[in-house]
């Protein structure tokens with residue numbers, strides 16, 4: 493520790509709410525005493541579809557971070573800004589107040605965030621503050637994985653192959669926890685942290701039992717997953733009734749955990765390998781790479797953040813307008829037990845199992861022929877792990893409008909999906925109590941069961957007819 497001195501650099505924390513493996517924070521503290529800032533932008537986030545659950549989760553993570561920073565002698569300043577447009581001037585004023593000469597942050601890749609960051613950079617540099625952009629939310633910086641033609645690979649398997657070839661096994665080790673600094677002094681006084689935002693419309697305790705905030709919680713969950721379910725991940729990951737996945741997505745989305753930390757932990761369990769090791773860790777690393785793929789795509793293709801389909805021809809699909817069907821889907825009352833179980837899990841927990849996200853997304857976009865953007869928005873509103881790149885990627889995959897998406901004719905049958913992945917009906921029984929008394933396989937087609945479930949709705953569409961309608965809609969694109 494050095495004697496108390498004024499701050500020299502500012503780290504702007506965003507989707508990187510952690511002290512470990514945080515490239516921006518690490519670079520900032522190397523320049524001398526560092527101050528952290530967080531911009532609370534509720535109106536902007538709401539316009540991006542972020543719901544109260546995720547805002548509550550961010551607040552919890554911010555509270556934990558503020559305490560962790562204080563232990564390291566780093567004050568946390570809060571900049572209240574309704575919209576991103578207010579951020580550049582706010583940061584510039586703070587930089588002037590602190591007298592710092594460098595700003596560091598980790599990049600965010602959707603368009604509005606990139607434009608905000610560009611404006612910040614231009615303004616601060618014009619005032620003599622250097623700005624350094626780092627990459628803490630990805631394994632490798634977007635733009636670094638390229639085809640021979642120098643383009644971003646738009647097929648996942650090619651992306652993965654090139655990622656494996658480009659990066660070395662020992663490369664990208666997570667950075668260590670930053671050392672403690674002496675609390676910086678400003679105008680002769682020790683600095684303090686700002687109080688955290690206390691918005692009227694966000695209940696910080698929302699879903700706190702299920703999703704406590706903070707880096708330490710993320711690390712605890714990572715350890716528990718590594719010591720338990722990881723080994724059987726490949727067999728268990730598709731079974732929604734099994735606690736077979738890590739449930740780390742909310743922590744990765746707000747950056748309480750970095751993807752490099754996740755990768756390094758998986759490699760330790762995988763004989764140090766990124767692929768070709770043990771089935772469980774291999775399969776989990778593959779999912780981390782899907783996350784990476786969608787982050788890189790978001791950075792490469794601004795049209796994705798502007799609500800456009802990756803495949804432009806699919807903009808001509810004859811999406812239906814059916815508010816009743818949309819509401820039935822949102823509430824988990826479609827009459828298809830696995831779809832309803834998934835949607836109810838989402839509404840209750842702010843999280844849904846990946847297999848069911850695909851089943852429910854395909855049901856909306858194919859069986860109901862409703863615009864995938866309506867589903868994407870509902871998910872974003874409800875999810876505690878809402879992440880633009882993964883959500884958009886997952887929706888466009890399921891709706892067959894996206895990059896390396898499922899072929900339009902491979903439409904998941906919600907009945908056989910249930911028979912396959914919830915064979916004894918345990919998951920449906922947990923989330924759809926109206927069907928509790930039905931044994932498998934009756935529970936998957938309750939309308940055919942000898943004992944009817946009077947409180948449970950009839951299917952809102954017939955699978956075969958809905959499938960035929962979706963196929964016709966996609967085929968019509970070729971004819972025009």
Ligand SMILES: Cc1cc2nc3c(=O)[nH]c(=O)nc-3n(C[C@H](O)[C@H](O)[C@H](O)COP(=O)(O)OP(=O)(O)OC[C@H]3O[C@@H](n4cnc5c(N)ncnc54)[C@H](O)[C@@H]3O)c2cc1C
Pocket residue numbers: 729737738739740741742744745779780782783784786844845846847849850853871875877878879880882883884885886887890
């Ligand atoms: C329609 C749809 C919407 C989705 N929306 C989101 C979202 O908003 N936020 C989000 O984090 N994930 C989203 N996913 C991806 C995936 O469903 C979740 O990441 C996963 O279910 C989270 O559970 P877990 O942490 O237990 O995952 P694990 O199976 O333990 O996987 C580890 C991590 O890898 C990443 N990951 C896993 N699968 C995927 C995938 N298919 N695409 C991208 N990343 C993946 C996640 O960060 C996850 O935490 C979506 C998928 C679909 C099909």
